[in-house]
Amino acid sequence: MLRYIAGRVAAAVAVLFALSVLCFLIVRLIPGDPVANIVNSNSATPEHIASIRAQLGLDRPWPEQYLTWLGGLLTGNLGRSLTLPVLLQDQVATRLPVTIELAVIGTIVAVIFGLSFGTASAYWRGRVPDVSIRALAFILLALPEFIAATLVVVVNSLTLRLPLLGYVPWEQSPTKNIMSLLVPGIVLGITSGAVLTRYVRSSLLDALDQDYIRTARAKGASHLRLVFAHALRNSMIPVVTVIGTSLALLIGGTVVIENVFSLPGMGTALITAMNTSDYPAIQSYVVILGAFYVVINLLVDVSYPLIDPRVRLVKK
Numbered sequence: 001m002l003r004y005i006a007g008r009v010a011a012a013v014a015v016l017f018a019l020s021v022l023c024f025l026i027v028r029l030i031p032g033d034p035v036a037n038i039v040n041s042n043s044a045t046p047e048h049i050a051s052i053r054a055q056l057g058l059d060r061p062w063p064e065q066y067l068t069w070l071g072g073l074l075t076g077n078l079g080r081s082l083t084l085p086v087l088l089q090d091q092v093a094t095r096l097p098v099t100i101e102l103a104v105i106g107t108i109v110a111v112i113f114g115l116s117f118g119t120a121s122a123y124w125r126g127r128v129p130d131v132s133i134r135a136l137a138f139i140l141l142a143l144p145e146f147i148a149a150t151l152v153v154v155v156n157s158l159t160l161r162l163p164l165l166g167y168v169p170w171e172q173s174p175t176k177n178i179m180s181l182l183v184p185g186i187v188l189g190i191t192s193g194a195v196l197t198r199y200v201r202s203s204l205l206d207a208l209d210q211d212y213i214r215t216a217r218a219k220g221a222s223h224l225r226l227v228f229a230h231a232l233r234n235s236m237i238p239v240v241t242v243i244g245t246s247l248a249l250l251i252g253g254t255v256v257i258e259n260v261f262s263l264p265g266m267g268t269a270l271i272t273a274m275n276t277s278d279y280p281a282i283q284s285y286v287v288i289l290g291a292f293y294v295v296i297n298l299l300v301d302v303s304y305p306l307i308d309p310r311v312r313l314v315k316k
Helices: 002-029 046-056 062-074 088-123 128-141 145-158 174-208 211-218 223-234 236-260 266-275 279-307 309-315
Strands: none
Touching: 002 062, 002 279, 062 279, 088 128, 088 174, 088 223, 088 236, 088 266, 088 279, 128 174, 145 174, 145 236, 174 223, 174 236, 211 223, 223 236, 236 266, 236 279, 266 279
């Protein structure tokens, strides 16, 4: 088991290294120059532009720039933004909790939605509730997050006019903090909840066709007991995988939701950095979000033996 975990950690480190290299190269290949957002290119002389590039370190060879940035990243020193007078580690410290909180709320919504509707769909297999739930899940899967978020904002502005935009820090008011993230979290988690619904239904139906379920049914166990006491836990391996993957994806998916609902998270910071070609900011934000994705998937893999002892026996 320790060898398995060590292998997974090594693979995660390799993935993060590859991500950092790709991100570093891509941000320099796309059109845009951070110097153009600092000076007026029409009035600035070439010598002035060259001096600014030298001050920012943009005139150095790419391998040297990469190693300098990577060394700072590994020591927790992300450096300064090229276009804003802020330290990137301070930006991450204030914005990352907002993104994580939004992703966690979205995951909770997805889990409640997926487990409830997926179990109900499997319980009433082939009946009207099952067909209705599958149709609802299909509709939600086909609805992009940015369209759903925009529709919520537009409909609210025409009807209830609730204060959906903006953010209230936890330190100011825990209740208002959760309320400011509740609707964005629901919009964020509803698509993942539809995916989870399909997985829960499929896993439960597969478990209900196993021999031990037939044995329990022959002994007189009720259908309700078969679903909740026997089949549900044994069908959780693929479900936990989807939950973990959903949390990882939702951290990245907060980019759109944060911008629609004006939330000061990593997503809005990333969009701002991309608009101004802020190389260090883009690289740092993408790698940090990627690190969360990798770590969450690693935790999902490690959790398998805790959920199903049969996995532990196979690994031995």
